[in-house]
Amino acid sequence: MKQILFVAFIGATLAFTAAGRDYKVEDRSPVNHTFSSDKKLDVDVISGSVEIIGDGGNGIRVTGERVIHAADQQQLARAKQDDVLDMNEKDGTAQIYENGPFRNNNNRSSDNHGFHENSDREYNVDWNLTVHVPREIALRLRDVNGSIKAQDTNGVFDISAVNGSVTGTNIGGSGNISTVNGTTVVSFRENPKSDSAFKSVNGKVDVTYQPNLAAEFDLRTVNGGMFTDFESVALASTGGGSSKDGKFVYKSHGNSRIQVGSGGPQIRMETVNGSIQIRKAK
């Protein structure tokens, strides 16, 4: 009886690992590419990590690795054919775009790609990329399953992740950074001069500004605290009354608004489950 139970246990374990996609075949291959001096970088990947590093150069240098995990050699070959990294230049924008059968209605796809049935695939592809860029380049970064990091850049930014944290280190510029499941942590070398937003849903939002900060903040968290080491004053709620269909209507979303310094750009920091921290750089 004990042997039967043991065999049953092993069988259950194997079934579980198969359902969890414990792929046996791994393939790693390097990624190298150089763009000319584009003014904007557009990275859009589904899976993998993205790291952007600003430097004093003029070109855009992409290095990294494609990592495939597949059920077998046949699936590995299929992954290599299905999931590719398109790197194009269009209207002054360097485009890095993970393409495959999971994409739909995009204008950057390779001719042989576009959405088609792929639910039977037994592979996973990660594109782990490091991109060196000129400091002033504008960034548009997207990642579904993976973290995004930007370091030492100074241009406008539009960064969005889904399952992964977003980190900006020693950056300048203004823009939007958000994720759904992960933290949004940013430190500014130079404070934003234009309206900006930093958001998460499940994770803290933690932004460090230079001591000469002058801005107005619109803050909101549902489950978490909001903290700062800047001197600040509270501002009125942005909600207001109005007439609608003959009725008086007032809506306030419960945001907290504060002013730091003499005020300036509107900075929105928002999460649902997590704290918000506005830090002063030491």
Add this chain to the structure above:
Amino acid sequence: MRISNIALITFLCSMGAAAQDKVTVPISNPSQPVTLKVSTLNGSIRVTAGTGKDVIVSTGEGDVSRRRERNPRDGAPPGMTRIGGGRFGVDIEEDHNVVTINSGPPGGDGTLSIETPANSNLQLRTTNGSTIEVTGVNGDHEIENTNGSIHLNNVSGSVVAHTQNGAVVVSLDRITGTKPMSFTSMNGKVDVTMPAATKARLRLKSENGAIYSDFDVRLEADASKPLVEDNRGTNGKYRISIDKSVTGTINGGGPEYTFQTMNGNILIHKK
């Protein structure tokens, strides 16, 4: 509709202290009573009779947030102070003298403080508010709390007040009309003060408590019959239930007032 009268008044506080928002809601027909409907999930409700014609709503900080405000480093990371976060979102609508206020989502433990014209019918409901408190309002009042107490001070008109966990304390200056009233709790005392001349038939029931009154309550003979439910024909049960209420009249009787609690005393005072 006097939209121009809308006022948003904000008190600025330093060092991250929270602001309080105050909204003036113009009433379509100030010569007629207001119906005030308030629903909130987390937070207390305080309603007072004002001298003006408008309804004034303040979204303030609750006890936890005020405590944090006094000690802004409470729970804060080292070297940081807390930014006031005890307010919650609030939606207010006025339509033909009916003012509807819904607050949420629960972003804090804030209190809704409302000043309403003295003649207002109140429909107040909260789930996790520490208290619903009303002072000096005349009208037909329906008050419901789940995890908290109800305190109605010097109100007039009629009252239906219920909470699951908390005391129901009501002081009626004047009773108008002949509407039945109800004061009930599941876990808490029921303490009601009424004018000495109140004419009513009282239905009293406390499962685990005593009943006290300085009214001359003329108890009625127990005319209630056991209630029998026979569902044996459908594989059900045969059940007999007996109403343990005590009934009696004061000042010759009148509309029925129900006083009920599961765990707590019932006190009926003469004003």
